[in-house]
Amino acid sequence: MEQITVIKIGGNVIDNEEVLNAFLKRFAAIEGQKILVHGGGKLASRLQKELGQEVQMIDGRRVTDRATLDVVTMVYAGLVNKQIIAKLQAAGCNAIGLSGADGNIVRAHRRAAKPIDYGFVGDIDEVDSTMLRSLLEAGLTPVFSAIMHDGEGTLLNCNADSVTQAVALGASRIAPTDLVFCFEKKGVLRDAEDERSVIERITPASYATLKADGIVSGGMIPKIENALRAVAEGVRTVRIKHADDLLCEAGTTICNE
Amino acid sequence: MEQITVIKIGGNVIDNEEVLNAFLKRFAAIEGQKILVHGGGKLASRLQKELGQEVQMIDGRRVTDRATLDVVTMVYAGLVNKQIIAKLQAAGCNAIGLSGADGNIVRAHRRAAKPIDYGFVGDIDEVDSTMLRSLLEAGLTPVFSAIMHDGEGTLLNCNADSVTQAVALGASRIAPTDLVFCFEKKGVLRDAEDERSVIERITPASYATLKADGIVSGGMIPKIENALRAVAEGVRTVRIKHADDLLCEAGTTICNE
Numbered sequence: 001m002e003q004i005t006v007i008k009i010g011g012n013v014i015d016n017e018e019v020l021n022a023f024l025k026r027f028a029a030i031e032g033q034k035i036l037v038h039g040g041g042k043l044a045s046r047l048q049k050e051l052g053q054e055v056q057m058i059d060g061r062r063v064t065d066r067a068t069l070d071v072v073t074m075v076y077a078g079l080v081n082k083q084i085i086a087k088l089q090a091a092g093c094n095a096i097g098l099s100g101a102d103g104n105i106v107r108a109h110r111r112a113a114k115p116i117d118y119g120f121v122g123d124i125d126e127v128d129s130t131m132l133r134s135l136l137e138a139g140l141t142p143v144f145s146a147i148m149h150d151g152e153g154t155l156l157n158c159n160a161d162s163v164t165q166a167v168a169l170g171a172s173r174i175a176p177t178d179l180v181f182c183f184e185k186k187g188v189l190r191d192a193e194d195e196r197s198v199i200e201r202i203t204p205a206s207y208a209t210l211k212a213d214g215i216v217s218g219g220m221i222p223k224i225e226n227a228l229r230a231v232a233e234g235v236r237t238v239r240i241k242h243a244d245d246l247l248c249e250a251g252t253t254i255c256n257e
Numbered sequence: 258m259e260q261i262t263v264i265k266i267g268g269n270v271i272d273n274e275e276v277l278n279a280f281l282k283r284f285a286a287i288e289g290q291k292i293l294v295h296g297g298g299k300l301a302s303r304l305q306k307e308l309g310q311e312v313q314m315i316d317g318r319r320v321t322d323r324a325t326l327d328v329v330t331m332v333y334a335g336l337v338n339k340q341i342i343a344k345l346q347a348a349g350c351n352a353i354g355l356s357g358a359d360g361n362i363v364r365a366h367r368r369a370a371k372p373i374d375y376g377f378v379g380d381i382d383e384v385d386s387t388m389l390r391s392l393l394e395a396g397l398t399p400v401f402s403a404i405m406h407d408g409e410g411t412l413l414n415c416n417a418d419s420v421t422q423a424v425a426l427g428a429s430r431i432a433p434t435d436l437v438f439c440f441e442k443k444g445v446l447r448d449a450e451d452e453r454s455v456i457e458r459i460t461p462a463s464y465a466t467l468k469a470d471g472i473v474s475g476g477m478i479p480k481i482e483n484a485l486r487a488v489a490e491g492v493r494t495v496r497i498k499h500a501d502d503l504l505c506e507a508g509t510t511i512c513n514e
Contacts, residue, residue, distance in 0.1 A: 074332060095360075103397055149343040
């Protein structure tokens with residue numbers, strides 16, 4: 001296998017059918033092996049509210065009791081995943097939808113109840129690269145929701161960015177892997193107000209300066225640090241770009257040097 | 258591949274967690290290649306009611322408007338399918354959950370709106386035996402919900418018995434295939450009131466007599482006629498038995514001679 005592209009889309013793409021359709025056509029047009037990871041949080045919150053459940057988020061993560069787990073399993077692994085698969089099939093991309101339980105491809109463990117009890121929320125242990133390779137070699141394009149399992153019969157709600165990162169690391173053991181986070185902005189910006197101020201390239205060395213100078217801050221810090229960890233661990237590049245720019249050279253590339 | 262067993266479970270197994278757990282342990286213990294197809298109708302009706310939707314059934318089939326399609330996609334392809342997969346993984350069976358859209362493995366078409374407009378309800382066109390073989394050869398146990406697609410981006414709600422039959426026919430092009438319908442009774446009964454009156458074997462010839470004598474009637478007629486069609490088209494045997502009897506010789510076997 002020459003190369004694998006792993007792409008993450010979040011709510012800004014999923015929640016608007018027109019945007020999603022346009023994105024999936026672009027995704028289908030990417031040459032070579034590819035993998036998609038998707039969120040679906042807003043739809044889950046909407047269904048929770050329709051069912052009279054309270055939506056409880058702590059630090060951006062959903063507190064997931066049994067009823068919430070059912071909702072996110074239905075929305076992420078069912079509705080959103082299967083709609084994406086059907087649309088990709090229509091665009092000529094032979095996609096297959098996966099939770100971590102399918103083919104035991106991603107194993108997770110339930111997060112400790114302290115300091116915060118998130119309920120059925122998991123952190124990822126490992127991705128089965130051999131199974132991933134089998135699916136890719138069968139001509140399939142894996143599409144992951146962020147529903148994983150503990151191997152003991154329990155489904156777990158995981159963070160889609162973490163799933164993406166783990167899947168990209170698993171893919172990097174098969175072939176050189178590029179990871180793309182589709183983002184609501186054009187990339188990492190020098191000036192948050194100016195979409196033309198995209199930082200083209202971030203390396204461990206340049207990141208230290210950017211952080212010291214206060215150019216990256218807030219929510220971008222964990223994003224970039226996770227990306228730097230991914231490239232340190234074997235992913236070739238991580239790119240942060242707007243979903244519209246999927247097929248062109250654009251956005252911020254995070255790499256080792 | 259020596260042989261494939263295709264098994265269908267319906268609401269009588271799925272709706273009771275204890276019964277489902279016991280069934281899945283037995284299913285995991287079946288030797289050789291196997292495939293599971295599941296329903297989930299009662300859970301879908303429950304969620305429809307919770308969401309204030311009207312459940313509309315005609316001749317046992319669910320009228321499926323857009324909102325209903327979302328519910329059945331969530332419940333069948335999401336909640337029920339992924340719970341089954343996680344439980345099978347815990348039982349040591351490397352299961353993978355599939356809708357027809359996944360890997361484009363089952364293609365369907367939307368049923369004509371006349372005489373009855375069922376909405377997003379589909380009838381099956383074909384099963385991709387090559388893809389099915391790839392998954393089985395990768396060591397996977399396919400688990401199908403009855404959500405299929407039309408290849409043009411639209412998901413379709415299909416009858417789980419029809420999906421089972423189509424999948425079994427597809428499997429029969431790979432290896433000799435036995436189909437098992439798990440049923441709430443011990444098999445086809447001579448006397449509906451007596452669970453000990455199971456008819457062991459039905460062939461096209463004996464069926465003619467059973468029907469003429471009025472021994473099979475009502476809902477059993479389409480079940481047996483579909484089974485006879487499956488064996489005529491290449492499935493080795495169709496067995497109708499109680500889910501509890503999965504691992505033992507029991508129930509009614511429908512075969513060519």
